[in-house]
Amino acid sequence: MKNGNQQLNKILNDNKSGSSQVLLNLKKYILRNLYDKEFIEEILLKAASKLNHFASVRNFLRELKSELKKSELPQLKSFLEESILSQEREIEFLFQRNKKYLIKFNSITTLSYSKTLLEVLKLWFEENPKLKIFVLESRPMLEGRLFVKELIKIGFNCELIADAAMNYAVSYSDAVVVGADQILNNGNVVNKIGSYPLALCAKENKKPFIVIATKDKFIHSDKFIPKKKSESEIWNFRHRKLKLTNFYFEEIPKKFITKIFS
Known part of the structure; x- marks a missing residue:
């Protein structure tokens, strides 16, 4: 036990x-x-x-x-x-329904570690093994590094970059493709911190911003309240004039989302 x-x-x-x-x-x-x-x-x-x-x-x-x-x-x-x-x-049904749209891309940017997206990418690789994937390292827990390891095992060519360099990745990508933690009733999407600025980069570069999520991510609420996580994941340094804030998730407005595939 x-x-x-x-x-x-x-x-x-x-x-x-x-x-x-x-x-x-x-x-x-x-x-x-x-x-x-x-x-x-x-x-x-x-x-x-x-x-x-x-x-x-x-x-x-x-x-x-x-x-x-x-x-x-x-x-x-x-x-x-x-x-x-x-x-x-x-996941297989999701990919089959949307693969005509997805497989036309030869390079994408993503972030964090999405099991749903990983399984979709396994199927995607069978259709387009030359797809290049830019992955943000995804602070503070750096799960983007873990995601890259899984993508390399599949056979993808990947490029891991710092979160702050996301615009570089988007400018060399055909699309931004991310997973989702929640899809709100108003069409906004909750995902890993960094997803909102990534959506802004996509808009600025005129690249589609695509969300891939299973149906159980949809909720009957318009509200998302972010929860603070451990400060030590950001930095162990402490000072009375320093405030450390650590969020894992943020809300992406519907207006910046091109498509939601579910």
Whole structure:
């Protein structure tokens, strides 16, 4: 059980993976540890406490809570297996619906680490292996570096750049393509910090700004309230005249978004 708790804590405190990857890891963890309903209820409480800022996780927890009330363990097992399979298949359907538009690009800029985008890019590579990808390193957690490693494994040619050099990347790209943490009811998109200025760079360079997201990222709200994260992730230096502010996510206005593919 100790090892199981460590695995759960790793999922709950993962601040580098995108929400889709976190959700998939959570589903698989619950499926592996389907001991009794009380244990699942404990996981639900912990996950809601730590991951409630992810729209896709909130939606899943709500569905699982409902299923928990009316089903026994065999039915819960089937529910989780179907949910995992559905999440994995959705990416392929998403790409097939939109590939005519996407595969015409020969170079793109992105940022952070999006599981959804990564899976789309695996399929994209089969259609256009010459696609070049500029990736912002994505401070403060530098998950862009992790994303580049995954892209290289697939076979892509990549260029990793500092966040502040994003305009350089966009100017040499055919499009900007990002994932999403949430898609608000008003059409605005919440994504990794740096996405808003990246959208502005796309507009200035007359390049399309494309969001790729699964349907569980849509929420029935127009509000996004950013949460501050640990100051030490920015800098350990302290001074009474210095304020450190660390946000992971920000809102991109609808007017700067060319297309949302879901």
